[in-house]
Amino acid sequence: MCRKIAAVVRKVKLHELGNDFAYWKTQSYQARIDALEEIRQEYSEWERSLHKGNGDVQPGFQRVYRIVKLK
Numbered sequence: 001m002c003r004k005i006a007a008v009v010r011k012v013k014l015h016e017l018g019n020d021f022a023y024w025k026t027q028s029y030q031a032r033i034d035a036l037e038e039i040r041q042e043y044s045e046w047e048r049s050l051h052k053g054n055g056d057v058q059p060g061f062q063r064v065y066r067i068v069k070l071k
Contacts, residue, residue, distance in 0.1 A: 003034065003038060005038075
């Protein structure tokens with residue numbers, strides 16, 4: 001699933017800027033999920049490029065563990 005997004009540029013004055021929330025609120029649930037998945041895949045590719053040659057890196061979300069030492 002390789003989806004390309006066309007670049008669209010529009011000049012507006014600073015006080016005319018909308019917000020991202022209003023834009024995404026107008027999009028369908030599927031469009032939001034598709035955009036989120038694309039961002040997740042790009043992040044995974046970027047992270048893998050940082051760890052080239054390290055076979056331990058797997059695509060997906062990082063898990064965070066906290067070790068608490070009790071006295």
